[in-house]
Amino acid sequence: MIPRTYNLMIHVDDDLPGDEMATLADGLLGHRCVLDACVSASAPHLIMVRYNADCAPARAILNEVRQRGVQAELVGF
Numbered sequence: 001m002i003p004r005t006y007n008l009m010i011h012v013d014d015d016l017p018g019d020e021m022a023t024l025a026d027g028l029l030g031h032r033c034v035l036d037a038c039v040s041a042s043a044p045h046l047i048m049v050r051y052n053a054d055c056a057p058a059r060a061i062l063n064e065v066r067q068r069g070v071q072a073e074l075v076g077f
Contacts, residue, residue, distance in 0.1 A: 004053040005035060010062060012045050013071035021047070024070060031056070031064050046075070 012021065021039045025047045028037040033055035040046040051061055058074055065072045 001054075003055070005050055006053045006058070008049050008051070008058050008061065009040075009075045010047040010049060010065055010072050011075040012047065012065070013073065015045075016070070018044060021045075024065065024068065027068065028061065028064055031061065034061060034064075 012024070016024070018039070021044060025037045025039050028034045028047070028049060031051075033052045034049060035052060036048075036050040038048055040048055047065070049061055051058070062072060062074050
């Protein structure tokens with residue numbers, strides 16, 4: 001079976017420097033269902049994520065960010 005892969009955007013409410021946003025996005029790559037994650041070049045408060053929806057719901061990916069003490073919300077998926 002081919003996995004369902006989706007894209008989503010996570011809006012980071014906290015005002016984090018670029019290096020901390022990059023570290024946050026890189027940290028998402030450790031989640032077993034995240035296939036790719038990066039900070040948007042045009043909107044540096046957004047993290048773009050591609051994930052396997054058969055493995056975890058979007059909310060689980062968001063919770064990974066929140067567990068790091070960052071205020072964030074889903075804005076597109």
